[in-house]
Amino acid sequence: MLDDIDALLDHNLFRSTGLEITPGTLIAAVLVLFLLWIITRTVRRAFKRYEETHGTSSRAAIYTVAQITHYLLLATGLLIALSVAGIPVSKFTVFASAFGVGIGFGLQAIFNNFVSGLIILFERSLKVGDFVELASGIHGEVRDIRIRATRITTNDNVDVLVPNSEFVNKQVVNWTLRDASRRLHVPFIAAYGSDKELVKSAGLEAAAEVPFTSTRAIVRR
Secondary structure, three states: OHHHHHHHHOOOOEEEOOEEEOHHHHHHHHHHHHHHHHHHHHHHHHHHHHHHHHOHHHHHHHHHHHHHHHHHHHHHHHHHHHHHOOOOHHHOHHHHHHHHHHHHHHHHHHHHHHHHHHHHHHHOOOOOOOEEEEOOOOEEEEEEEOOOEEEEEOOOOOEEEEEHHHHHHOOEEEOOOOOOOOOOOOOOOOOOOOOHHHHHHHHHHHHHOOOOOOHHHOOOO
């Protein structure tokens, strides 16, 4: 029985120069990927607990480190799985060439968004928690920066997935890049002949009632 199982696991599914794939090596590669999945989930939870204990001040930095660590673990795990499956890294150039052809035939957008996501994470011109306004008119809070797209939650609590390349190739207004406080000009009119002091008082009272408004930033004209 054991001899039959060994023979089945050692049966050659594919053989070439320096390349040999068997059911046993494929199972081992799947186990490596499963172990990688457990490790990445554990690391993500560890970063999440660290973020909860250190408050929101370090939220963006922790998120950036967590995402980069996640990508590095994925790349390392995939290379190990390929090696265990019987595909040496030195022979991976063939598959890299095929991947390059795939990019040329239709994966340009995905690859562009992936690179743009890395640029965003390293450059930190856009961070989780920032309030942004895009050239398309979409505005909201950045919640996630993924491989392909960034998730923005609008003021109406609507989640919008925006391709990462849009943040690199187009104009983006980041309202909270350096400071969370911003001054907004809100013009309004009053009826002709109205008491100026009364209008001024009413305007200041209305501005002070808006949540998160600093009374020191109110322009008294």
